[in-house]
Amino acid sequence: MSNSFAASPDYKIMAGVPHAKDTKYVEIYGHRGARSYAPENTLPGYKAGLKIGLNWVDMDIGVTKDGVVVIDHDIWLNPDILSEDGKFWAKSKEEFIKSIPEDKFNKQIEPYLVKNLTFANLQKYEAGILNPNSSYGKYFPDQLSIPGTRIPSLQSVVDYVNKVTDNQVNFNIEIKNDPTHLDWTVSPKEFASKLYKLLKQNNLIHRAEIQSFDWQPLYDLQKLDPKIKTAYLVAADDITRMKSIDLVKSGLWSGGKLLKDYNNSLPQMVKALGGSCYEPEDVALTKADLDEAHRLGLKVAVWTWPEHSGGAFDPKLIDKLISWGIDGILTDDPGRLASLLAARGYPVPKRYDAK
Numbered sequence: 001m002s003n004s005f006a007a008s009p010d011y012k013i014m015a016g017v018p019h020a021k022d023t024k025y026v027e028i029y030g031h032r033g034a035r036s037y038a039p040e041n042t043l044p045g046y047k048a049g050l051k052i053g054l055n056w057v058d059m060d061i062g063v064t065k066d067g068v069v070v071i072d073h074d075i076w077l078n079p080d081i082l083s084e085d086g087k088f089w090a091k092s093k094e095e096f097i098k099s100i101p102e103d104k105f106n107k108q109i110e111p112y113l114v115k116n117l118t119f120a121n122l123q124k125y126e127a128g129i130l131n132p133n134s135s136y137g138k139y140f141p142d143q144l145s146i147p148g149t150r151i152p153s154l155q156s157v158v159d160y161v162n163k164v165t166d167n168q169v170n171f172n173i174e175i176k177n178d179p180t181h182l183d184w185t186v187s188p189k190e191f192a193s194k195l196y197k198l199l200k201q202n203n204l205i206h207r208a209e210i211q212s213f214d215w216q217p218l219y220d221l222q223k224l225d226p227k228i229k230t231a232y233l234v235a236a237d238d239i240t241r242m243k244s245i246d247l248v249k250s251g252l253w254s255g256g257k258l259l260k261d262y263n264n265s266l267p268q269m270v271k272a273l274g275g276s277c278y279e280p281e282d283v284a285l286t287k288a289d290l291d292e293a294h295r296l297g298l299k300v301a302v303w304t305w306p307e308h309s310g311g312a313f314d315p316k317l318i319d320k321l322i323s324w325g326i327d328g329i330l331t332d333d334p335g336r337l338a339s340l341l342a343a344r345g346y347p348v349p350k351r352y353d354a355k
Contacts, residue, residue, distance in 0.1 A: 127151050
């Protein structure tokens with residue numbers, strides 16, 4: 001596979017493959033595009049990320065009522081980032097949730113589920129302007145408003161990125177479902193089937209890493225094709241839950257698999273279950289787990305949750321992870337990460353003149 005580093009032609013980006021010990025580079029994943037600068041999970045967001053320089057474009061996917069695989073982080077329409085005719089349909093996501101009695105939430109959320117809307121329905125919503133009343137917006141004060149932006153299909157983004165980069169930038173795709181509310185999305189098996197078909201049609205099996213917090217669709221993908229590189233996501237809170245003595249709770253997001261059966265080692269668990277990548281929240285990764293994952297042949301990439309960390313980019317934490325030998329970083333701020341890497345003598349990705 002061709003690399004996209006401007007400075008070092010010997011470096012090669014391989015899906016699901018950790019770096020050799022004697023190499024010195026970090027792969028940059030543009031989280032949801034480059035949402036520190038442009039609307040998340042949109043074509044303008046990917047355009048911005050490619051202009052800054054990325055090795056991977058990152059995106060979340062859902063499936064519409066008419067079977068279109070779309071790029072959208074939320075299982076139901078998020079009023080923090082979506083509006084219609086100049087109006088946000090709720091003051092904020094937080095306020096909307098608070099306004100509905102818990103025993104009525106499932107019923108009242110149904111009209112807003114992506115699963116219950118056609119692709120044409122989704123195109124009615126503006127996706128290029130942050131809701132000024134939302135707490136979400138405070139994490140991205142530099143995000144540019146781009147009126148007229150719409151929720152894209154996965155196929156349209158694949159076509160765009162491949163055209164602009166001549167197939168040199170790869171795809172990090174996250175399946176968004178919730179095992180506590182399986183009726184809110186298509187089934188894990190249908191997610192796997194639809195995504196696999198798209199990967200095959202676009203020759204992306206070796207240029208994609210597929211993530212999920214719910215590990216069941218990853219198992220289903222691996223059954224369809226063991227060559228697919230799967231990435232097992234874990235938040236800091238998940239690690240606590242997986243150690244619970246309540247076996248239903250501890251195995252809920254891992255398809256019933258229990259951490260205790262794998263020596264309480266997440267890297268061992270991911271490896272045994274067929275994963276290629278271990279992807280914990282950045283604040284949750286330990287040097288011991290990173291080293292163990294590498295010994296097992298797992299690639300390790302981390303991600304930031306601003307609502308947990310308090311910000312989109314923590315330079316001290318990122319610097320520590322780089323010194324440890326992290327393989328990749330999913331970041332909302334690829335520009336700042338590239339600058340940090342360049343200052344430390346690391347190569348940075350090629351920039352593309354995205355039109």
